[in-house]
Amino acid sequence: NFLLTQPHSVSASPGKTVTISCTRSSGSVGNNYVQWYQQRPGSVPTIVIYEDDRRPSGVPDRFSGSIDSSSNSASLTISGLKTEDEADYYCQSYDTSVWVFGGGTRLTVL
Amino acid sequence: EVQLLESGGGLVQPGGSLRLSCAASGFTFNNFAMHWVRQAPGRGLEWVSGITATTSTTQYADSVKGRFIISRDNSKNTLYLQMNTLRAEDTAVYYCAKLRALVYFDYWGQGTLVTVSS
Numbered sequence: 001n002f003l004l005t006q007p008h009s010v011s012a013s014p015g016k017t018v019t020i021s022c023t024r025s026s027g028s029v030g031n032n033y034v035q036w037y038q039q040r041p042g043s044v045p046t047i048v049i050y051e052d053d054r055r056p057s058g059v060p061d062r063f064s065g066s067i068d069s070s071s072n073s074a075s076l077t078i079s080g081l082k083t084e085d086e087a088d089y090y091c092q093s094y095d096t097s098v099w100v101f102g103g104g105t106r107l108t109v110l
Numbered sequence: 111e112v113q114l115l116e117s118g119g120g121l122v123q124p125g126g127s128l129r130l131s132c133a134a135s136g137f138t139f140n141n142f143a144m145h146w147v148r149q150a151p152g153r154g155l156e157w158v159s160g161i162t163a164t165t166s167t168t169q170y171a172d173s174v175k176g177r178f179i180i181s182r183d184n185s186k187n188t189l190y191l192q193m194n195t196l197r198a199e200d201t202a203v204y205y206c207a208k209l210r211a212l213v214y215f216d217y218w219g220q221g222t223l224v225t226v227s228s
Contacts (some may be wrong), residue, residue, distance in 0.1 A: 015228040044205065045155065046220065050214045090155050094213060097169040099145065102155040
């Protein structure tokens with residue numbers, strides 16, 4: 001199995017742009033789609049990016065996803081930060097009948 | 111509207127058993143794989159187990175393999191998780207989640223809390 005490693009926390013001011021990374025420990029990040037979930041305090045996780053870079057309907061285009069094969073990582077970028085974006089963000093991928101979540105990143109909008 | 115409603119959580123002693131249920135509605139249940147994901151207090155998300163739509167092929171995280179059993183009853187639109195030989199580290203909110211395109215979880219239930227303590 002593989003691990004997905006995320007920074008424990010990131011912070012930025014309203015209106016700014018922040019990027020959260022998710023590095024896959026083994027196997028190629030490009031071989032299996034990466035998803036991103038947002039979990040606000042006391043709430044259920046909701047998906048904000050699926051299949052590397054696709055946004056579900058209802059998710060603002062301030063949210064974008066990408067993968068980088070050279071660093072074997074995926075990234076979630078949130079632009080034009082709003083206070084409502086303050087939440088925990090989890091990346092997720094899968095391989096050979098195992099679904100894996102990253103440890104989560106706490107985003108603080110100062 | 112897709113709805114997933116978990117039940118069956120509670121306080122159980124170490125070594126005990128518990129069965130969780132997840133009642134699904136708003137979609138064709140037997141067309142989708144279903145999974146359980148848990149979250150220990152103050153911790154991150156951990157995938158627990160999954161089951162395919164019709165063949166009921168099952169998958170388990172190493173942390174629960176041999177102790178938990180996932181099943182489904184497509185006639186009742188219900189997902190189950192039988193949890194045996196429970197340990198303190200199994201304490202968590204357990205979410206059922208619908209799997210989309212065999213890849214990602216597009217709908218989640220509100221969760222049910224399982225506490226393993228003496």
